Amino acid sequence: MNENLLDKEISISSRDILVTRTDHAGVINYGNDVFLRISGYSSTETIGQNHNFIRHPDMPKVIFYLMWKSIKKRKNISAIVKNRAKDGSYYWVITDFKTQEDYSGSIKEHIAYRRAVSKSALEVIEPLYKILLKIEKENGMSASIIYLNRYLEERELDYNTFIAQLNKKIPLSEIWSNKIKSLFS
């Protein structure tokens, strides 16, 4: 695994959708071209890897804890995630999940769809993640779970509504103008 880190952000355009598919345990079996282009890996470098191989150390554990708790129940969660690309640079995405079952009702596959995050959402998320990470380093994840719950309670929001509110700050006009541009590029 490549552990180097670069203080360089890869920007994601509002047309980019980074898709990966994994088995029930998070082992990648597919990454689309956009995911490969942004992350800098080839298809063969990603297939068979546990998804944590792109984990960025700035990510608090509690976000993945909530993510797994939700997707194991076959429920979507919109998670804002900082990922590490192959060269050590980073990119921010908001990820939504779909779960597929096999004929017996067991989880066969998870599919992640990642899109760009607005600057205004990151202005809230980056300082929050810094606090969560510090709490985890000093007191463990159970303390960061309590902190995040209190943070959401204070705002009278559940996690998904909190993220949806932050993210709807991406103006629709920006999304549509990019979609129209992509038709001509």
Ligand SMILES: Cc1cc2nc3c(=O)[nH]c(=O)nc-3n(C[C@H](O)[C@H](O)[C@H](O)COP(=O)(O)O)c2cc1C
């Ligand atoms: C479909 C799917 C997509 C995932 N996408 C990411 C991702 O983009 N970045 C990431 O760090 N972890 C992602 N994960 C979570 C990882 O499997 C892992 O839980 C996380 O990186 C934390 O690693 P750790 O549990 O080893 O600390 C994804 C998991 C699934 C099932």
